[in-house]
Amino acid sequence: MMPPRRLLAAVAVALLIGTSAACGDKASGFAADGRLDVVTAFYPLRFLGERIGGDAVAVTDLTKPGAEPHDVELYPRQVGEISDAGLVLYLKGFQPAVDQAVAQEATGRALDAGSVVELLAADAHEDEHGHEPGEHEHAEGGTDPHVWLDPVRFAAVADRLAERLAQADPARADAYRARAAALHAQLDALDAEFATRLRTCERREFITSHTAFRYLADRYGLTEVGITGVSPESEPSPRHLVHVAEQARATGATTIFFETLVSPKVADTIAREVGARTAVLDPLEGITEPGADYFSVMRGNLSALTAALECTS
Template identity: 40%
Template sequence: MKKNSWFRTIPLWVLVLLMGIAAAGCGPENQAKIVEGKVNVVTTFYPIYEFAKAIGGDDANVINLLPAGVEPHDWTPKSQDIVNTSKAQLFFYNGAGLEGWVPQFLKGLNRDSKIKAVEVSQGIKLIEADEEKDQHHEGEGPQTRHHIDPHTWVSPKSAMIMAENMKESYIEADPAHKEAYTSRYMDLKKKLEELDGEFSSKLAAMPRKEIVVSHEAFGYMARDYGLTQHAIMGLSPDAEPRAQDLLNLSKLVKEEGIHYIFFEELVSDRLAKTLASETGAEVLVLNPVEGLTEEQLKQGDDYFSLMRKNLQNLILALQ
């Protein structure tokens, strides 16, 4: 009876997903299982997953929705994701506009679900995107509404706030293991503080402060460490920039003597390479750490190793 009543209350788009499960296949995101006797946590994408695992330790079973190599801005959930999340105790998502699918996804969960949804970016002073740089798709006029930059985790300072929000949620869901969660959180916090210190001291010593990036994903890093970000594209990595924006960036690169244009591994490097070619600059990776590639997984990379590679490349570009 419960099963049938749930079936009648779920939205149409969820029904389509359920009917299409065979077509959806059994990719990495569909392999995770709920584990009895632990706090089951569902996370929306990689950095949240890493922090949730670090704090949860042996007391938690953490399931990440996004598979390796997938860019999170335009991802949508699969039917097995709905099933797993309905049975979990905690759902950690970034918020700040990153996962536009979350409200409908939560409405589609089993109405008997006891899960608590936690927007882990709560408490971070969010950045409002410049309307001029909030790029539009070809054929549309410039956007006039305000957008929030959701890329909070790219700054270790913001990541510390996110980690604390997760720790508090773990304790609320499973107070019996409060000391263990707090201890593991303190270990994570120490690592984030060390990373923050490295970014602060090393970037403060750089003579240059201007960076040109393919996608406007480094606002929090720029704000917290005294840099100025110039983006080819806006907050969405698949938007097309205007010709005038590219001309202005080309002029900036030449006038400021910028030697490197940063690109990302999970999105096309075409525009970054074009701008570099036109200005005599080179291209270099600056990773927004939205997800790991298969190669990075094999190499054992994590948030900290990728952020330190970012720091190395920033130092190279800003000398």
């Protein structure tokens, strides 16, 4: 059953879509200055749109900087931006309000980043996080949406985006593909950095407040132990908190990670219980530091992991 907050958001978007649809024909998909209008759902997708689109696109992000994106709600203006866009880049199942608006307002003009790569399943032990049996944390069949935290998968999404931009704007197709190739090379280099620095570590398990790093762990042979599940709004059960504390002691964890957009209270509690410190591991769902970008945050995460896991490479 859809949580009440998401149900209300879905109803609101349905009303907004009805209003938008009554306003007239869709625009051409290009801004008055000739740039292609691209709408992105949240920060990592905005990053791709800006890097690959360059000065040929006008990017509008649906999630405000520093906002938690999972349950974003849309204003009428934003539904109109989706309707008018030349291309919408989103991740189906991550933001229900965006999914509904895209389905009704951007048919044939949207790219689902999750359709490009193989998605990992969400935590199979959802009942340990306080969920009712059978209730999925992620709307899309219990899959984990955080694909951007794996540079290899993220590079595949970048390549597909370049092709979709080229279809929408053939006159600048070569430029889109060239920028995507350059970004792909940078992501390959980042992947090599992670692989090298995480090759030899004292521990292979790390504990996070929000289970957002399974793609990163899967790529580099690590194991993530999450205090809450894929959704940061989920509440861990007392049994699961005991389990996490036991895992921390058993693995000799020195660090409990929390994230930038969610309260660190539960992470602090576990850390005090096992005598560990806390540190930030950023899931990159929104940028909070001026001047930061995907690469700087990912390298900050790498430094935090190598310190916590006592890596020697």
